[in-house]
Every structure is written in structure tokens, then in C-alpha cells.
Amino acid sequence: MKTLIRNGWLLTLDSDSTVYDKGYVLIEDDRISEIGQDEARQFELGKQADEVLDADGKIVLPGLVNSHTHLFQTFTKGLADDKTLLDWLREEIWPFSLQMEEEDFYLAALIGCIENLKSGATSVVDQHYIHTTKNTSDNVFKAMQKSGIRGNLCRCFADLDYHPDLKEKSSVVMEELNRLYHEWHGLEDKRLTLSVGPLNPWGCTPELFKESAAFAKEHGLKFQVHTAETQAVVERTVAKYGKRNVEFFADLGILDENIQLVHSVWLDDQEIELVKEAGAMVVHCPVANMYLASGVAPVPKFISNNIPVALATDGPGSNNSQDMMSVLKFTACLHKVSTLDSTVLRPEDVLKMAVTQGARVIGRNDLGQLSPGMKADLILVDWKKPHIAPVHKPASALVYNANGNDVDTVLVDGKVVVKAKRSVFVDEEALIEECQNRIKAIRKALGRS
């Protein structure tokens, strides 16, 4: 199967940040086989292709990676504003999620995957931590499978200090990791993958941290954990272990190049040094950090220390969307104002955090740029609109002008999964109707009008 995208404004995000005006991308099956801007060649290839997508008026770039979310929270977006992290969890997220039925996790994940795709994320990492029935994780995988997204289920768990109905025995956690690895990891030509996700430093026993980290290494899986999201989170490990979050991980022997530290808002200089020495990476969620007033992660410091930083929305309960395009702008603006330095992050830097470093989060070195041999996960963004045009530089237009609603076409593994702003595989109206009915039923069960 040959697909030609022609006449596009190509933002390759390769090492030279090459841009082609009126360029083309030839895709053979699931990979990019050729890229360029020669007009005669483009015309010739058009005659041979099975499918031709005209990208006139579109910026074409590699798909964004949403490196950390909680898809079940699509059912809780807008449920409760104006709370601190721990109150928001205790009073809102936990009670609501306990009322969700097994099928709800499929619906919530599916509407979340569709939102991710339609706002430019071709890949998503779902740290899934609600296991009220055995198959909630399977239902997340099924939703990823159906939507066409590149999905990583980061199987999340807590065995120590957590809501009693959401806590699990460590033996159950390890059994489930093993089961999910054998049943789902690598399906759909490796489009679906598993990773390992202890919830946070205070939610899991040191033994389970070590055992699950060893499992991840042994099976070639990534390891992702919420880290120093708020000052209260840091105080908990200091009170319990006499150590800050990253010190705690380092002393457990799990701080290495396989670990992804989500948030990392409250790291001191010594911890930043530890992260750097270990070769670990950070996943930055600026909107959630602002929404919950958690603080400002020292991202410019991470970058100047060569610590890789990827971007994410975090769960829709604390965002309240899955729009990775808006995360680009928030990232740039947050760090400019917090450092009082308008040069601190350029649009290309922010895009590479979402694309190149995102590919690293999901362990793929064949994603993250438009060049021959790379996987064909890419997006076409409309720029001929009053809020974007006229365009001087496409990277700037994407970061500062565009939003998720401007994404027109999305390809994953060379297949069109969103066309003319509509999901190819899912009836969106029916899905929205079904989700709204379930929200009403859950609200009723919780005694809320």
C-alpha cells in the first residue's frame, strides 16, 4: 500500500529541523519511504500511489506523544475545580472512579483516545490505576485497539498507602503485570505496549518498587512513576523515610535510564544531579501543575543538565482536556514567565519535547521525525484559518496559534485514523451519547444532581 501526502508544508523535526514548502511524503505500508519537494517527482509518485492526500494548506509533522495521562478521567473532567491534589483525589476522583463499572473504562478510554488523536497525539501513555474489576486494563487496551492510536498502557498500582478499595496485594500486581505482558504487549504490530507504573513514592512498598522495576527491565518495559508532584508529596517521603522523592528512588537502586519521573516539580539541586547521573528522564505536565497549583517544574534546569523532558496532558480530571497542541503553548509560556527569560524555549524545542522525547518515552527510535525509514505516524494541521494565517514560520504557528481543533488528518502506522476531523473507526456521536448517559447514571448513584 502506497500513500502519498503532497503539497504540504513539511516540518520534519529532523536533526537539522529541515522544513519543506510544498513537499511530499511517500508512505509504503507503515513506514515513510521518501520525502522531498521536487514537483516533477511528486507528480510522478502521485500516479503510482494507492491513496493521495492533498496537504495544500496543511502543516505536516510527526504525531505528538502524550507521555502521561489517566484516560478513565475523561469521565471526571470538570467534576471538581479549585482543589489541592490530595483533596481532589480523596473527595472527587476516588469516589467517582469507584462507581464506574467495567464497561465504563472502555468508553472513557475510547473517548479519550479519540480526543488525543483529534488533537494531534498519535501516541498515548495511559497510567491506569483503577482496578475495581479484573478487566479494566483490558478494556483500556481494547479502546486503544479500536481507536487506531499507538497506545501504551502503563499498568499502575499501589500496595501501601492508598484508598483501601484501590490498593492491591503485591502478588496480585505482579501476576497482573505478567498476564498483561503475555496477553497484550506487542499486539497490532507492536502498536499496543505495556509499561510498569508504581503510583507514587508513598503508595508502594520498597519491595514492590524493586520487584516491579526488575520485571520491567527483564521484559524490556518502561517504568513510570509520579514524582515530587507537590510539596506535600515530598513531605510524605521525608516523614516516612527521611528522604526526598528522588533520593528515595536512588537508594532503592531503581533510579536509572529506564525510569520516567512524571512531574518532578519539587526536586532540589542534589536530586537534579542524581537524575542527570542516572540518565533518567522527566515527563512534564504544565497544565495539570497549574490547575492543581502544584508548582513550576524546573524544566530549563533539566534541559541545561541534558535531562530529557517529554510532555503530557496528565489526566483529563486535572487539565481538563487531552489537547497536546495547547500543552505546547503552555509549556513555552510557563517557563518564559517563571524565568523572566523570553528566549528560554523556542517553538522547535517545545515540539521536539512532545515528539522526539515522547518517542523515547514509549521506547521507539523509529518515531519522532519525518524521514525515510521512520514509522508513518503523522498529522496534518490546517493553517489557512484566520487565527493562524498568515504564517511566517510553521513551528511558531503550531505552538502559538494552532490548537487541537486544527488537526485535520492523522495517520498511525501509515493508516488514516482521522480524516477531515472525524475518527475513521468510531461513531463519535453515538460514543458521546453513551458516555453522557453513563455520567448521569454515576452521578445519580453518588447522590449528585
Ligand SMILES: [Zn+2]
Ligand atoms: Zn498523573
